Structures are given as C-alpha cells and as structure tokens.
Amino acid sequence: MMRTKKIRLLFTALTLLIAATFLIPSSVLSETEKPSYKIGGLFSITGPTSFLGDPEKKSMELAVEQINKAGGINGHMLEAVIYDDEGDPSKAVNAASKLIESDKVIAIVGPSLTPTTLAVMPMVQKAQIPFISCAAGNKIVQPVDPWVFKTAQSDILAVAAIYAHLKSQNFKKIGLLTVANAFGESGKEQLVNQAAPFGLTVVKAETFGDKDTDMTAQITKIRQDNPDAIVCWGTNPGPAVVAKNIQQLGITIPLYQSHGVASPKFIELAGTAAEGIILPTGKILVTSLLPDTDPQKKVLMDYTAAYDAMFKTPVSGFGGYSYDAIQILAKALNGSDGDKEKIRQGIENLKGHVGISGIFNFSPTEHNGLGSDAFVMVKIKNGKWELIE
Amino acid sequence: MRVQILYSFFILMVALAGHFISNAYYLQVLTFIGINTLLALGLNMLMGYAGQISLGHAAFYGIGAYATAILTVHFSWSPWLALPVAIAAAVMVAYIVGVPTLKLSGYYLGMGTLGFGMIINIIFREWSSVTGGASGFVGIPALSLGPVSFSSRQNYLYLVWGCVLLCIVLCRRIIDSRVGRALRAIHDGEKAAAAVGVDTQKLKLQVFVLSAGMSALAGFLYAHLVCFISPETFSFIMSIRMVTMVVIGGMASIWGSLLGASLLTLLPEWLHAFSEFEMVVYGLILMIVMIFLPKGLTRGILDIVERSRRSL
C-alpha cells in the first residue's frame, strides 16, 4: 500500500514538472499597429564556439534595431527571438523546433556552425521556412535546398584566395595543419580538392585538437617533407599556438592561416610569432585600409561605428554574417506580406546586395551568393594588418 | 496487479500527451525525455543495481546511432532491419570491452570506461569516409512502418515512449527476479554476494551488455528523429550528463531514471531565460540538489514527504 502511494506521489510531481514547461510564456506580443515579423535567431552564444555566436547575436540585435528605427518593413516591426544552442546539435534541434512551433517565426537566422546547421536543416525543409545559416561549411548549400541560404563565405572561396596567392609565389609543395573539428575538416577537404588546379601538391596533412597545448610534434612531422609553405586551418587559440611553435622551432617556411583567425585577437595571442603570416579575410577586418572606391567601404564603416556605439566592444569579423542575413531578409520581406514562399523567392532573386561579407548575388542554383571578391589577402606586419594586392 | 495499474496510468499519460499537445516543440521535448530516459534506465541498471560506474556510456549511444545511419544510408537497409544489427553491434562491443574493463574498480573503472568512450568518439570523428567525420552524418531517413509514418512528432512520441515502457517492464522484471536480487546483493555487498554463490563478474558483464543495448536503442531512436548525427552528441560530456541523470534521479530507482532524464532535458530549456547566466545557474542547481538530496530526487522527495507527514 505504502509503495503505491509513494509512486502516485512521484507521478503527480512528474506531471506537475512537465506541465510547468507548457506554462512558460513563449513571448510577449508587441503593441504596434501591424503585427510584427518574428525572426528567429539561433547561435552558439556560449560554449566553445561562442566567439562566433556572441558577435552574431549582437549583430542581429543591431540590425533589427536599425530596421525598426527606420520604421520597420512596410510598417511591420521586426522582432528577434534568439536562442543559444551552445554549439550542440541536439540543443540546436530543440531550439529550432521551439522557434518554428512555439514562436512561429517567419524565418530563421543561424546557427553558427556547420554541424548545428546540418542538424536543423531537415526540420526547416519540413516546415518550409526561409533559413539563412551563418556557418562556413560548403555542405550547407551544395546540393542546393530551396529553403536554405547562407551568408558566411564558403571555405571554397577562402581556399581559392590562399591558393591563388601561393601560386603567385611559385610555391609547389604545401603542408596542411588543420584543426580536428567540423571547421578544420571542411577546410581540409577543400584544401586537398583544390590543390591540383592550382598546381600544388599536398605533401603532408596533419591535424590538431582544438584544445591541444603544444603542436610541435605535428609541425616537426610536416617539416620532414620540406614543403614550400604551411597552411594552418583553425580558430583561436590553436593557430596562435601553431604560429608560436613554428617560431620556436626556428622554421622559416611561410605560414598561411585561414579566415578563422581573422581577428585582432590572433595578433594579440601570437605576439611576435604573428609577423609575416598571410591569411584571407573578409573586408571588415581591414575597413580603414580599403580604397574609397571599394563599394563595401561605406557599409563596413557604418556597421563598425554602429556596433561600437551599441555594444562598446570592438567589432568582430564574424558578426557580419548575421547582420547580412537580417539585411537580406529585410529586403526579401519588403512587399512579401510575411508569406514564406515570397520571402524565399525574394532572397533567391536578390542581386547586388552590398553586405559586410561581400556583394551577394543569389540565384536558384547559388544560395551563398558571394564571389571571390569576398576575400582579400592580408599580411601581418609590425602587429598590423597589411593588404596584399 | 498494482504494477498493471501503474503501467496503464503510464500509457494513459503518454496517450493524453500525444493527443492533446499539438505543438511539435513540446512533443519533441517529450520525445527527447523519452530517449534520455532509455539512456538513464540502462545506466541505472549498471550503476544503481550492479554498482559499477561508467564514464563512457555515450559510446554505446553513438554506436547505435552510427550503426543505423551507416546501414540505412550507405547500404540502403530498412531501418527496422538495421535496429537489431545496431543493438547487436553495441552489445558485442560491450562484451569485448567489458571483460577486461569490469575487472577494474572504483576510479580506475571510471578511467577505463572514460578512455573507451574517448576512443570510440575519435573513431566517429576520424573515420570520415564512413561516418561523415566531424561535420556529421546527413540524410538519415525518417522511420515509417507500412502505412504509418513516424515523421509526425505524435507518432514518434508514441514509438519512443513505447520503447521506454518496454524497457521499464524489462528492467522491472529483471529486478524482481533471481537475477535482480543477485544484482541488488552485489550493490549491498560484493563480498557477501559472492559468498552466497553469485558469479559477480559474469553478472556485472551481463548488466553492462544490457545497458549498452538499451543505449544503442536510444541512439537508433535519436538518429531517426533528428536525421542527423555528429560526434559532438556522443562525447565525454554526454557520458557525464548520463551519469548525472542517474544520480540526480536516484540510483537503483527505475522511476528515478525517468525523473532524472526529465529534469536534465527540461532544465536547459527552462534556463534559456537566463542566457549568459545559464551555465552558472545549471551548475548551481546540480550542486544544490546533490548537497541537499544526496540520494537523488526520488528518494529525496519521498523522504521529505514522509518527514512532513510524521511531523503533522
């Protein structure tokens, strides 16, 4: 008898617990005349890849506020609903489901990473909702899915930019050192695939863990094959350790990095070891160095100033992805009356949008929309970036 | 008789939830609770009853998920055919690993299972031609059985909770039998259990294998729910989360596993509201629960109820 009572009690507690989830208010309606457009944001705001998600979240807030100040879209205000997925695919799936089902958003921006994006994609396809990812992986837009777009420059472009520079230096043999996660893996794939067209041979490809403490063993292994250059592909702080290790080992082979470290933080972390490193970056990092004729310059300067004013922190190279996504969405929303198919078509037909990451030209077969001009090559000299023509 | 009533109540609850909740997000969260309950249940058999800790159980979860993914995508098998193979794969790995590992004890057993979990996770990540590598495995088909499609959240909820019920019945029956008594005996005192004729080594291995099988089932259900898997999901962190579910819910308590899994699935959803403070609050809750209810929520709540009743 006692046991039944206990178990019944337990069940009551459980039922209450579950019921409590349903009571949490999903959101509060704003009081504009026309109903606001709800846009979902999904970024890895905390967790190991927060360096991506955090500025993306801030930039989304910034873009939404700018649009609302300017009177919204056809009188509709934008409302951002932003969740954190911590870079965990399971959490991303839950959060995306919440955005679609509970918050009834009309479009989703994010997630920040390739795996989280891939995890969310089946749901987005089923719900038929415009979706603009902020992740770099090429798998996201190839093959093209009608509902899936992305604003971050693909690895393909970054690799092409690096390889074009390598070719101009008449380098033939390269060694690769990539981080053992989705970012590094995707980069490695492109680096290996594109080597032949540029007349390059990969003599050795090594990897390192994103929390590794010392990479001299990998570098030693690569050095054995005497490459003309080493390409390192990762995000901070790993590549900074690589740069330091190469300096310590007294290796003079030129080091190339990926756009993953394109932030002032890298120079700060690597210190003198950063000297002479060459890397591709979106133009945001070198705004002041750009010629005035550059069509992106004004957009970049405005964004930098607004970000600085709103958050009092220096602008990051990654926040632009979500800023672009919102701007593109806003253009597509214009005149769509919130109809999802119309938004989708709006994005697909958008041409010549000048954004932070480049100039976007979408088409039914091209859902990233960026060309090779999205990247510029820079060299670090005296602790400063320097444009390479 | 009493048990039948309880099971009927359980079925009723699931049916009601499936019938009245139309918001797919809530259904999905409930489905995740079900999957986590399977994981906690399996691990609880090992930790709560056989008294053996495992810090690498996410590996079996992953083996189940990757096995079905590989079979259904690369070899175009039917998922229903892949299910027994996925479970068999986990069971076999558990057997091979269990024989030497279960000879260890205490923290060394924790270390041994942890190392095993790391190795399996690295295999998922590095064998990219088969597993899709760090970016993950895409294109896992949704489940369907004849005319019934499980791509609707309702049906999937029923499927997952059906499996949960099946496993609860299974565990209950084992616990209430000669084998279960021997298991509880091992937990109370391994020396005495051996002295009454229990082959502790063999029994521990059997339970290890059983819990691996249940984790693999959970992995199968996860893979076909999300239709995407990546090594991240089956990392060391997940193993720790599983242990936490068991301990928070209550060791050696079947309903405790349900409670622990519910709490640890719902907590992050609730804590979204804290944004930046989420981690701090989550850590605090874990600590506070363990400090004040060290026997887990089930026992802890029952104790409190009992005490208040006595004081009345």
Added chain:
Amino acid sequence: MNSDHPLLIVENVSKAFGGVQALSDVSFQLFPGTITGLIGPNGAGKTTLFNLITGIFPADTGDILFKGSSTLNNTVHELVQCGIARTFQNVELFESMTALENILVGQHARTRCGMWGSVFRFPWVRHEEGRATKIAFELLDFIGLKEHALRKSGDLAFGWQRLLELARALASGPRLLLLDEPAAGLNMVETMQLGDLIRKVRDQGITILLVEHDMSLTMEISDAIVVLDQGKKIAQGSPRSIQEDEAVMRAYLGTSPQK
C-alpha cells in the same frame, strides 16, 4: 567420532601477506556431520583460514580438498555451488533487502533462472520461484523470524541479523558451513538459542567449522577442536583434551599453567 571419509582436508597450507606469515603448514580434517571448533588468540590466522577455504584467495603452498577434489582453482561462487557456505564476523546482510529476499538470494546457487528467464517468466521460472519462496519461509520458521519476513534486514535487531545470516548460508544447501564468530555481540540467552540451532543444523547432516571466542559455547557444542596460534596449529582433539593441553594454555595465558 565418525569414521567416514573426511569431507574437507586441509593439507600443509601456508599463506603470507607481504612479510607477515599468516598461516604456516596447517593441516587438519573435517568429518561429515560433526561440529569442529577453530580457536586461537587474535591474529592466529583463523579468518585467513576461512578465506582460504572459501576461495577468496589461494594458498601459497599446500592444498585444500573438498569431497576429495582440490578447491585451489575454484572461485568463491563455484565453491558455494559445491556446497561450502559461510557467515561473516561482522554481519554482512544485504541491508536494503527484506529478510525474505536475503534468503532468496541465499538460494542463488541452487536456482538457475537467468536474464532471459527473468524477462520472459517461463512457467518453470515461476515454479522455481514458488519453490524458493517456500524454502525461504521454512528457513525463516526454523530460525523463528517468520513474522518478520517482509522487514528490511538492516532494520532487524542485531541478534536476529545473526540468525538471518545463518539462515541465508543454509539456504544454499551446503554440505559444509563455516561460521565466523556467530555469537559475537549476542547476550547469554541468544547465545544458548544459537547453540541449539547449530546443533540442529548438524543433526541435518551438515558439517560445521566454527570460529568462536565464547569458550563455553565452543566447548559445549563442538565434537572436535583445532587450535591455532601465530599461524601454526598447536593442538587438535576433543574439547576435554584441549582444555588440558599445555600448549593451548601457554598460547592463551602467555605462560605455562602453574599447576
């Protein structure tokens, strides 16, 4: 004394832990249906000997024969299956389980339902379970705890726990029963009841090896006595002869008797 073949033969057994010689060259025999008392001062090696006989660890040298075959390569649970059962010096019941369940676990060695059996509950499993429960109640009745069958064993009075542990050992259907200080912590009345019970067990044909500090109990119920001191056997014989043995006196009192 019984003239059958001995049930248990301990042959020149030695065991050392690190540098400490716990047992050296000990030999004796146990005959079916007898109670043998194993006595000696603290640290004489009695518990070590118990652990060797029950297979917890192997002997360094020497051999132990049970029913004519060596037990050295057998594990603890295999020896239980062969018919060796024991109790512990500090009662080791399964405290979270009821008295009844403790005895059911005690029958582990003579029941056979495994994982599959427990999941599918075949008819033979239910039959086996029913029979086991019946035996368990009989044993509870034997020690006089039938009314407390469903109480948690950890909640029982200490004296009852001792009895329950005895019943649990009997549940495996042993030929040889090893009792490690069964009367420790019991009062006089309880000790007397225990003595009666042990005799009754012997009368069922079970051989008993008894370690006990309560001399009056040991001397009263034992058919034979083996005395250990500092790991060596110093005397063996009937209770009466042991009481007069000089070496035993020396071991216990430190000096030779003043008689």
Added chain:
Amino acid sequence: MQEILQYFFSGITNGAIYAVIAIGFSMLYNSTDLINFAHGEFVMLGALTMVTFSGPFHLPLLPAFIATVCCISIAGLLFERLAIRTVRFPEPIVLIIITVGASIFLRGIGMLAWGKDAYSIPPFSTHPPLDIAGAKLLAQSLWILLIVLLMVACLHFFFKKTLTGKAMEACAIDKRAAWIVGIPSKLMVMLAFGLSTGLGALSGVIISPITMCSYDMGTMLGLKGFCAAMLGGLGSLWGSLIGGFLLGILEALGVGFVSSGLKDATAFFLLLFILYARPGGIISALNVKRF
C-alpha cells in the same frame, strides 16, 4: 634522429603540463580520498586571474603569481566549506556530481568575468629555445619542468616529514581514527582543498604562456590530468609525474608514428592497456575504494 628527439621534447612539454595538473588531483586524493572534477576549472581560474593581475593591475611577475595562488586557494577553501562539507552523506559518487556541478558553475563564472576570448601570458623569461642536436625545447617548458619537480619534492617532504602532512594523509586513510587520535580532520580536509586548488592555480599560471588561456580551457586539461593521475597510480605523487610524462610522450609519438588525428586514441589505447595490465596504475599507492 632529430625528429624523434623533437617528438620527445614535444612530449615533455605536454607531459609536464599534464603532470602538473595530475599532481593536483593526486594530492587532493591523497589527503581527502576525493577526486575533484572541477580541478581543471581552478587551473583556468588561476590562469585568468594571473591575466588580470599582470594586465590591468600591472603587478610584476612574482607578486602577481603569489597573489593569484592566494586568491585561488581562498576560492578553494570556500568551495570546500560551502559545497563539500555541507553534504550530509558524502558518498564518492555524490561528491563527484557536486564537483562536476562546480566545474560547470566555475566555467560560467569564468565566462562572465573574463568573457569568451582567449588571453595569453608572456613567458617567464624571453630566453631563446634550447637547442639539442637540432631539436628545440622551449624555455617555458624548462620552467614548467623545474617547477613541477620542485613541487613534487616539496609535497613529498610535506607528506612524509611534516606533522601536518602526515596528519593529512592519516585523514584520508581513516577519518574517524584520525579524529580519535586528535587530528582536526575537518581542518585538514579544508587545508587539503586550499593546497590543491592553489596548486591548480599555479599550474594555470605556468602553463598558459604555452597554451593560451580562456574560460573553457579547464575541461580538456582536467581530463588529461585525471588520466595522467590514474595512469601513474592515484595518490602517488611520483606516479602522477610519471603518468603525465608518459601520456605526453605517448601522444607525441602517436602524432609522429601513427597519425595526428588518432593521437588521443593512441594515447588512450595504451592507457587502457596499462590499466588492464596493472589495474592500480603504475605506482599504486593506496587501495582505491569502490563507489
């Protein structure tokens, strides 16, 4: 040859890092019978506190160093007092979950206080790397090696020769017995926590010139340190040292001769092998209790 030597040096650098963390684990286990899964987070706190003291506060190296270790020790004492001692039934598994909870909590605190970016600390000396037959060993690696050896020697002396140290060890073996002979066991546990978290902070400070530091550095370091401590034999200081170097060198050789992607797998595989062969670690000091 030069390559092998370089792998070896790389292993030494990593090994010294693992060893210094393993010693923190072992030391605490030695005196409280407890594994602190938040140890990696104390390492992180140490490194980041050092960043603050040497950065915005402009303290010179040594005072910043001492201030950091003191601060983190105090945090450790608080942790013991608030979270560990208040547990009513201190079973190992409960304490483990509490320390896991603490590690998440501290990581959150680290993120709130220092943000999500990584920081670097300048090395202790700007000496060029040591060159032996073409293979290079960092000056900072030598610093770590030196400090680790010094640390182990001091701890060894503390536990074997001083009364407090012996009392601490006695508490781990049997708290009640220690209490009966008049050792204030509660104080000892608290002291042990302070000491071990102080060691953690020290590790953080000496390794971050090599590794950089950020709020999430602790998990991986804690894990590797735990492995090293287990490998060497829990509770044995010299064992931790050996375990750390062995793990580091195994990893480096794994990179050199197997594949850098499988480096961790190689290391863990050999680890399991060693555990199977010697279930108590290389130097098994105390009997490890079960859960």
